[in-house]
Amino acid sequence: MVGNERPWIAQAFILVLYVITLVIYNRAKKEYVGGKIGAAINLIMVFVAFLFLSDYVDYFVSSLLPLGDQAKFSVKILFRLIAICVLAFGGLRFFVSKPAESGLAQQPAPMPRMEEVETAAVADLDAVVQAGMAEVGVTPPAAKAPPDLGPEETVVVQEISQSKPSLGRYEILEELGRGAMGIVYKGRDPKLNRVTAIKTIRFTDDFDEEQAAKIREQFYREAEVVAKLSHPNIVTIFDVGEDLDLSYLAMEYLEGESLEAFARKDNLMPIRKGIDVTAQVCDALAYAHSHGIVHRDIKPANIMILKNGQVKVTDFGIARATASSKTRTGVIKGTPYYMSPEQISGMKVDGRSDIFSLGIVFYQLLTGELPFGGENLAAIMYQITTVDPEPPTKHNPKIYKAAVAILNRALEKSLESRYQNAKQMGDHLRLLAQKLDELKSKAKAQEGQ
Structure with a gap:
């Protein structure tokens, strides 16, 4: 009895090993999507699959065809020969690949500085435009000019091989x-031969492993929703991986600035152009808000x-993924100068938060200055929540x-x-432009005459 049971026990043990291999494969597949590691995992799994068929061919063949031993x-x-061939030829293709393109497209030349618009007599414009708006009285106290906080924090990104730099399939x-x-x-998508912009994010640099996993899931969900947006003033997302x-994120490559x-005092665009640019951003936000998406980082x-004057809003969905999340050092991610009072207060935000942030951008386009400043983060947050900005004039x-x-009206602290x-807001801007x-x-x- 014992001698007859051993082969059955051995077969059961081998079957358990295959099941464990399948579980490990599913786990690894989620962790390593795309790139050479993902390809190697798939290759090994195909090899194991053919080994599985060779080990259990007796059972499969016996049930289908009456073949001899x-x-x-x-x-x-x-x-087993097929399995070896898959591993051999797949491995050969894995290690021997054509070099990446060496020719790099030159960066687009910077846009020429726009000429200053002519000064016209517009004393009657206020009455014309405000016919469609509520009167807003502003008596702002003096505000200090914001100091330079230095260059934005950068993240450490994986070094890419110079022989064939790639990220996923790009x-x-x-x-x-x-x-x-x-x-x-x-970057370039070799399958479609399409030039793309690829934005990388490493959540593990700022968040612990458990928190990073949750944020990553939220990021993929947001990217899936944003990828469905189709608007001439919103950058198109092609892929996420x-x-x-x-x-x-693989997205539409834009040639512009x-x-x-x-937003600098020494390079302001004409006021008329700034009005048009802000109105186009309003169009993008109105469309996104109608689909339940708030940008949160305008x-x-x-x-x-x-170059043709068209405006494109980028980074929809990225700020939402890290919203209300603090880094491992306790710092809230985001751009404090452009936050709304409700963002700083930790309140639930809606489209009106983006309007406040856009008001700050509009202020900068008109003046080259930030409306809210301070010597540190606490001072900036105090200015935004309690102090009215200086008159842009x-x-x-x-x-x-x-x-x-x-x-x-865009910078009103009250929702x-x-x-x-x-x-x-866009309608009022276009009325003014008209x-x-x-x-x-x-x-x-x-x-x-």
Whole structure:
């Protein structure tokens, strides 16, 4: 009895080993998506699958075909040969691959500085635009100019082999920039031969393992939702993935500049252009808010202006993934200068929070200054929650009164007094732009007479 039971026990033991291998494979597949490690895991699993078939061919073949022992043995050898071939040729392809493209596209030339708009008599604009708005009185105390907080924190990113730089299935062409959340690369999708921008995020650098896992799941959920957005003023997301512990977003590659270049006093864009840019951001936010998505990190660095004047808002969904999360050092991730009062207070936010942040960006485009500052984080947070900003005309006397009224309403600390939706703010900006264009046309007509 014992001699007859041993083969059965051995077969059961081998079957248990295969089940354990399958469990390990599923776990590893979740941890390592894409890249060479993911490919190696798949290769090994195919090899193990053919070994499994060769070990249990007796059971499978006997139930289907009445073959003799010699035929069964031949089938078993065949499966094992296939397994060896899969491992050999797959391994050969894994270690021997074509080099990455060496030619890198040159960075687009910086956009030329725009000429200053002509100063027109616009004393009557305030009454025209404010006909559709509630009067907002502002009596701001003086505020100190914000100090330079230094360059944004950068994250340490995995070194990529120079022979074939890659991230998932994407070939890395060059680094485009670094920020507090990660590094942005210019890459190429070899399957579609499409140039993309790839933003990397390593959550484990700032969060402990358990917290990073939860944030990573939230990040993938948010990316899935944002990828469904389709709007001319929102950057398109093509793919989301993970290589080792590095999460990444593959998105539309844009040739242009961020608004950071125009948020400086020495390089302000014309006021009329700033109004148009802000109105386009309003369009993007109105669309996203209508789909239940709040950006939470509107700032000049996340707004791109293309060579044709089109505006694109980036990084939807990334801020939401880390919202209300503190790093392992206890620091809240985010850009404090552009936070809304409700974000700082830890309240639940809605689209009106993005409107406040956009108001700060609009203030910068008009003046080259930040409306709220301080010597440290606590001082900045106090300014945002309790102090009204200086009148923008103090920094730039050319700003129209109607633009100031729109700006003041966007920067209302009370949610009820602020613009209730981005479309409303965008409509008022376009009404102002229309009146400016009409006045300019009249002025030209009078000059021609």
